[in-house]
Amino acid sequence: MCHMAHRVVVTTRIPDPAADLLRSAGELWMPEDARKLGEDELRAAVRGADGVVAMLHDRIDGRFADAAGPRLRVVANTAVGYDNVDVPAMTERGVRVTNTPGVLTDATADLTLGLLLMITRRLGEGERLIRARQPWSFHISFMLGSGLRDKTLGIIGFGQIGQAVARRARAFGMRIVYSARNRVDPGVEAELDASHLSREQLLAEADVVSLHCPLTTETRHLIDAKALEAMKQSAFLLNSSRGPVVDEAALAVALRDGRIAGAALDVFEREPEVDAGLLDLENVVLVPHLGSATTETRTEMALLAARNVVAVLSGQPALTPVR
Ligand code: DGY
Numbered sequence: 001m002c003h004m005a006h007r008v009v010v011t012t013r014i015p016d017p018a019a020d021l022l023r024s025a026g027e028l029w030m031p032e033d034a035r036k037l038g039e040d041e042l043r044a045a046v047r048g049a050d051g052v053v054a055m056l057h058d059r060i061d062g063r064f065a066d067a068a069g070p071r072l073r074v075v076a077n078t079a080v081g082y083d084n085v086d087v088p089a090m091t092e093r094g095v096r097v098t099n100t101p102g103v104l105t106d107a108t109a110d111l112t113l114g115l116l117l118m119i120t121r122r123l124g125e126g127e128r129l130i131r132a133r134q135p136w137s138f139h140i141s142f143m144l145g146s147g148l149r150d151k152t153l154g155i156i157g158f159g160q161i162g163q164a165v166a167r168r169a170r171a172f173g174m175r176i177v178y179s180a181r182n183r184v185d186p187g188v189e190a191e192l193d194a195s196h197l198s199r200e201q202l203l204a205e206a207d208v209v210s211l212h213c214p215l216t217t218e219t220r221h222l223i224d225a226k227a228l229e230a231m232k233q234s235a236f237l238l239n240s241s242r243g244p245v246v247d248e249a250a251l252a253v254a255l256r257d258g259r260i261a262g263a264a265l266d267v268f269e270r271e272p273e274v275d276a277g278l279l280d281l282e283n284v285v286l287v288p289h290l291g292s293a294t295t296e297t298r299t300e301m302a303l304l305a306a307r308n309v310v311a312v313l314s315g316q317p318a319l320t321p322v323r
Helices: 016-023 039-046 062-068 087-092 105-120 123-131 160-170 186-192 199-205 225-230 248-256 295-313
Strands: 007-010 027-029 051-054 074-077 096-098 152-156 175-179 194-196 208-211 236-239 262-265 284-286
Touching (some): 016 027, 016 295, 039 062, 051 295, 074 295, 087 096, 096 295, 105 123, 105 208, 105 262, 105 284, 105 295, 152 160, 152 199, 160 175, 175 199, 186 194, 248 262
Parallel strands (some): 051 074, 074 096, 152 208, 175 194, 208 236, 236 262
């Protein structure tokens, strides 16, 4: 175990098993609730920390590291995405950065299939209609959606989550195409009967485009007005990756003008804000960043982050370091 003098800071309230593990590693500071700390509060909280468990809404950069001070050795981000972390600034200061891959793959893929069904079968729209106490009755052409069998699912970013989405979509009879920086293992392509396409080809062919890439300078606004223009008019867009991968204002215009059929979004460009142009549209599903939000998954994520802190502070290699 770690030296008792270690100070460990968690920037939000995390599940008990993870907090207990951290307590065994040193003195733990954790806020009473799960709200996001303000920048000043965050800096004050991490002063003198050896290890920090951070959330995706915490900005982890040089100023953060300077506020923490020279003892800081590890920042464990409780998310698979780490676009909130300036990794070079941490590495320069000898601080290890870790993330939480793997444990949230199923939850995020499940949520993505939820988005897929919600938008293609108009579930949000139907729910709104009933809750608005609108009159309705079953008839043969009432609220028709789009079927999935033999449709093409285009997955952008074919890592663990993208592949888990493909595996599930195969059960719905969908054909899988993907675009990614690197082709995946031929065994995976064969298992999923997935074809690698250029992004342009994928946008032109897919009936549903689902985003599973990390947010980087290359992927910011990957789906902009031009990309939306390249999609089929009957196509749907799903985003459970990071909001800024999509130009939200351009998407609102494309949806309003019927340039594409619909979109389902779990993430937003300026969370928790949502582009006002999207809020009154029927052909968009909006849910508040719920990809990994199950009790089981969030506990696993917090535990993995805690294990990373414990490992580094006891001189062991991190379990899931960011490269
Ligand atoms: C992540 O892990 O990056 C998600 O956005 C939160 O689970």
